[in-house]
Amino acid sequence: MPVELVRETxxxxxxxxxIGASAAEGGTRAKTITIGGHGxxxxxxxxxxxxxxxxxxxxxxxxxxxxxxxxxREPLADVLDSPADWARKAVEVxxxxxxxxxxxxxxxxWKDTPPDAAAATVRAVLDAVPVPLIxxxxxxxxxxxxxxxxxxxxxxxxxxxxxxxxxxxxKTLVVACLADGHSILAESPIDVNIQxxxxxxxxxxxxxxxRIVLHPGNASLGYGLEYEYSIMxxxxxxxxQGDKMLSQPVLTIVGEEAWxxxxxxxxxxxxxxxxxxxxxxxxxxxxxxxxxLHAGADIVVLLHPDAVAATKRTIAGLALxxxx
Amino acid sequence: MFVIGERINGMFRAVARAIQxxxxxxxxxxxxxxxxxxxxxxxxxxxxxxxxxAEVMAWLVxxxxxxxxxxLSIDSPxxxxxxxxxxxxxxxxxxxxTTGAQSKLDAIVPLAVEYRxxxxxxxxxERGIPRNAAARAEIALTIVARAMxxxxxxxxxxxxxxxxxVNAAQDxxxxxxxxxxxxxxLCEPAPHILLGLSNVSQGTANRSLINRTYLAMAxxxxxxxxxxxxxxxxxxDTIRTARILLNQExxxxxxxxxxxx
Numbered sequence: 001m002p003v004e005l006v007r008e009t010x011x012x013x014x015x016x017x018x019i020g021a022s023a024a025e026g027g028t029r030a031k032t033i034t035i036g037g038h039g040x041x042x043x044x045x046x047x048x049x050x051x052x053x054x055x056x057x058x059x060x061x062x063x064x065x066x067x068x069x070x071x072x073r074e075p076l077a078d079v080l081d082s083p084a085d086w087a088r089k090a091v092e093v094x095x096x097x098x099x100x101x102x103x104x105x106x107x108x109x110w111k112d113t114p115p116d117a118a119a120a121t122v123r124a125v126l127d128a129v130p131v132p133l134i135x136x137x138x139x140x141x142x143x144x145x146x147x148x149x150x151x152x153x154x155x156x157x158x159x160x161x162x163x164x165x166x167x168x169x170x171k172t173l174v175v176a177c178l179a180d181g182h183s184i185l186a187e188s189p190i191d192v193n194i195q196x197x198x199x200x201x202x203x204x205x206x207x208x209x210x211r212i213v214l215h216p217g218n219a220s221l222g223y224g225l226e227y228e229y230s231i232m233x234x235x236x237x238x239x240x241q242g243d244k245m246l247s248q249p250v251l252t253i254v255g256e257e258a259w260x261x262x263x264x265x266x267x268x269x270x271x272x273x274x275x276x277x278x279x280x281x282x283x284x285x286x287x288x289x290x291x292x293l294h295a296g297a298d299i300v301v302l303l304h305p306d307a308v309a310a311t312k313r314t315i316a317g318l319a320l321x322x323x324x
Numbered sequence: 325m326f327v328i329g330e331r332i333n334g335m336f337r338a339v340a341r342a343i344q345x346x347x348x349x350x351x352x353x354x355x356x357x358x359x360x361x362x363x364x365x366x367x368x369x370x371x372x373x374x375x376x377x378a379e380v381m382a383w384l385v386x387x388x389x390x391x392x393x394x395x396l397s398i399d400s401p402x403x404x405x406x407x408x409x410x411x412x413x414x415x416x417x418x419x420x421x422t423t424g425a426q427s428k429l430d431a432i433v434p435l436a437v438e439y440r441x442x443x444x445x446x447x448x449x450e451r452g453i454p455r456n457a458a459a460r461a462e463i464a465l466t467i468v469a470r471a472m473x474x475x476x477x478x479x480x481x482x483x484x485x486x487x488x489x490v491n492a493a494q495d496x497x498x499x500x501x502x503x504x505x506x507x508x509x510l511c512e513p514a515p516h517i518l519l520g521l522s523n524v525s526q527g528t529a530n531r532s533l534i535n536r537t538y539l540a541m542a543x544x545x546x547x548x549x550x551x552x553x554x555x556x557x558x559x560x561d562t563i564r565t566a567r568i569l570l571n572q573e574x575x576x577x578x579x580x581x582x583x584x585x
Contacts, residue, residue, distance in 0.1 A: 077329045196576035204581055236576050246574060 002058040008047050010240035014247050015210035016052070017164045019098065020132025021159035026181070029158065030130030033098050035298040036249035041236060043322040053319045054293055056311050057134055057301045058096035059255055060086045062105040062113070062121050069265055071281050077306050078153050083121050084128035094305045095312065100134040100253075101125050106137035106147045106184045115147045119154035126158060133183045133250075134161045134185070134301070141169040152180040161185055161213055161251075167178075167198050183211040185251060190217035190227055192246070193232050199245040212248045213299070220257035221288045228252075232295040252292045255303030258285040268308060283308035290314045325563050326365065326549035328418070329358035330522060332388060334371015334380075343373060343380055351384060352391035361554040361561075362370050363582045367391065367420060368409060369399035378408035384489075385412035397444070397551070403431045404521035410439040410579070418442035418482065420551075424449035430484045433474045444482040444518055447503070453486060457502035460485055461510070464503070468511050477566070478511040482518040483551055489526035490534060497524060497538065504545040517542075518549040536562040543570060 016037040021027025031054055039048030062083050064073075079086040083101060090096040101122065105113035126133055135144055135151060137144035149172065154164060163185025165173045170186070177184050186202060188195035203209050216235060219228035232250055239247035258264060263274065264281035274280060285307035289300040292316060302308050331354050334340045342350040349560050356364055366388055370380040377400065385396060398409035399420040410417055417480055421444035422432040436443040447454065447463040463523045464483050485503040488496040500519075508514050519542055525534035536559045539550060543566045554560060567573040576582070 193575050194579075196574050196582075197578055200576055200578045200582040204578075234574075243571075243574060245576065 001018055002292055004020060005046060008040065008044075010039055010048070012240045012242035012244075014236070014239050015212075017161075017210055017249050019134070019159060019161050019183065021157055021181070025156040025159070027130055027159055028126065031132070032159075033132050037103060038236070038240075038296075041233075042294060043318050045322045046096075050322075052298070054298050054300065054315050055097035056095075056307055056308055056315070057098045057100040057251075057299050058090035058094060058305075059100045059102060059253075059301055059303050060090060060125065061102045062118070065104070067283065069216065069259065070280050071264075072085055072259060072304055083116060084124040087125045090308075091131055094307060094308050096131070098132045098134060098195065098299070099125060099129055100136065102136045102300045103147065103151070104138050106143050107140050108143055109140075110138070112143075115150040118147045119150040122151050123154045126155060127320065132160065133158065134163070134164050134299070137173075139164075143167065145172040147175045147218055149179075152176040152182055156180040159183065163187065163213075165198065165199075167194055170198065170202060171205065172205050174202055177211070178205070178207055180271045183213060185213050185215050186248075187215040188217065190219070190224070190231050192216075192231055192238070195231075195235065196243070198236075202302060203245070205278045209244055209248065209268070214246075214248045214250045215253065216250060218253060219286055219288075220254070220261055221291065222263065223257065225291055229291055229295045232292065232297065236296040249298035250296055251299040251301065252289070252297045253301045254285050254289045254292065255301060255307070258288050258307075259303060261324045279306070282310065286310035286314070293318065325519075325567060326516065326542065326559075327363050327475055327554055328365045328367050328518075328549065328551040328553050329355075329361075329554045330367050331358055331553060332366055332384060333369040333399070334373055335369070340371055340373075340454075343375075343384070346383065346542070348387040351387045355388045356392040357392055360555045362560050363394065363554040363558070365395040365397055365418060367397040367399050369420075370405070371375060371378075377402065381405050381409040382412040385409050389414055390458065395442075398441075403435065406432065406435055409584035410435065412443060413439075415441050416442070418444060420444045420528045421446050421484065422467070426450070427461050429467065429470045433470055433476060436471075436480065437476050437516075438473050442480045442516075443476060444484060446484045446520075447486050453488070453496075455499070457485075457497075457499045457506060459500070460503040460509065461506040464507050464510055464515075468515065472511070476511070478515050479513040481515040483507045483510075483515045484518050484520055487519055487524045487538070488520070489528070490524055491526075491528050500544055501541060504542060505549050508546045516549045517547045518551065519547055521550045521552040532556050532558055535559055539563065540566045543567075 014036045018034045020029035020032035036050040038201045087099045105111040125258040159184045282304040289311045397418040397420045422428045423446045435454040445467045447460040525531040
């Protein structure tokens with residue numbers, strides 16, 4: 001019996017956001033990335049084909065956390081001390097679509113790196129790779145507010161995605177992004193109302209709603225994933241219904257949370273039935289990323305090269321199935 | 325909530341003057357103000373005019389669609405004036421309006437089909453204004469049946485339960501509300517249900533308060549469109565708030581600061 005598929009049409013459309021600026025656009029990127037533009041739930045081209053498929057960003061840090069497991073250190077051991085080399089390897093060897101640079105160093109409890117040093121790191125990474133850059137602060141509100149203006153200025157015109165703006169601390173970042181032509185990553189603690197609230201406040205300051213990307217919180221497989229999944233889905237549905245303050249593309253930072261899971265860390269002697277430790281962490285990342293792709297993530301930020309490869313296969317497979 | 329701005333109407337003195345002097349800038353300005361305030365469509369009514377109303381209608385349509393890019397509601401009791409307005413429209417319009425009277429339906433339903441327009445239908449007929457919700461529903465059914473016969477999709481219909489001024493026909497405010505719930509079940513896809521809102525407060529002292537109170541009540545029962553004054557900020561804020569309370573829009577503390585959908 002032939003099955004007639006139910007097709008849905010939506011009045012709203014997710015904003016299209018471009019990250020990175022070419023020379024013609026005032027930057028120096030050989031490659032730019034465009035995300036969003038969806039008129040339907042993910043991978044349902046019968047409802048409305050998505051013009052832009054999700055992309056993979058690889059995380060690069062200016063300071064590596066001491067508690068990083070060996071499985072994560074090994075493939076990157078030769079570049080962990082140099083963000084520029086790390087970024088180059090991420091793009092040239094592992095095929096990352098863009099680089100997500102984390103500036104942990106400036107945190108007062110860590111290295112307390114001065115703002116100028118952070119800005120120099122950003123410039124070095126920009127010079128090392130042709131792809132667009134996502135730049136994340138250290139999370140210490142006061143220090144971030146010192147660092148952000150210097151960093152956005154060092155990357156002026158490159159149309160980076162800079163974050164994270166949170167309800168308690170967004171004004172300095174908005175001003176810096178407005179001044180230097182960047183877009184903003186807006187984060188809420190897995191709460192759709194607060195996410196909307198933050199977007200309203202940011203746009204009230206004059207940043208256009210199509211220069212915002214959403215980061216609806218942190219979770220990983222087995223550790224809050226369902227909750228974040230449902231929030232992401234609710235955001236997409238609200239956007240498709242025409243709510244302009246929830247019509248932004250979505251980014252998820254997968255690596256950090258996935259590598260906190262005990263499944264990614266416990267040794268083989270402690271938990272023999274779980275199998276090889278070397279494959280568990282990447283699998284946890286890739287599994288989490290796959291779920292978020294189904295919920296509507298436009299950018300997934302990953303740590304381990306194997307997770308990057310697996311996620312790129314997932315995206316290609318989903319896009320192929322969706323175009324069949 | 326589909327908001328049709330009511331201000332381009334020759335009944336207003338300033339608009340009548342603009343029409344008389346063919347002051348396109350004044351009309352364009354009023355159009356832009358209404359859309360900026362959140363109107364999704366604009367009603368165009370020539371009002372009583374000494375000139376040829378069909379020609380005035382076409383002129384107004386041209387001026388308004390030069391200024392704003394929203395659908396227009398062509399408002400006239402006279403089919404030739406409606407046709408002149410529809411001809412001038414660049415994008416699908418809404419006809420305002422037919423009633424349930426046979427002669428009206430005969431003349432206006434074919435226009436809606438021909439111009440692929442939405443159709444506002446008042447639930448009165450040859451017998452006059454119905455006295456209760458059941459009589460309104462009966463007329464609504466006649467209108468729906470005629471639309472289906474003619475091939476007009478029922479989601480292009482905007483059924484108006486006919487609100488009367490509260491100071492003249494107080495009991496009819498409740499009857500009209502009751503009719504809203506009935507209208508929704510008449511066909512699939514459900515018709516839109518539209519209020520000519522300002523009528524409810526005609527001649528009263530607290531027009532804005534009465535308008536917004538009534539609209540909130542009607543929205544809860546399923547009213548999803550209204551012809552109203554979008555420049556009444558309290559009214560527009562009430563719509564946003566009702567949408568939040570009906571779970572049609574996601575809550576945020578500063579929801580009133582954001583642009584409406």
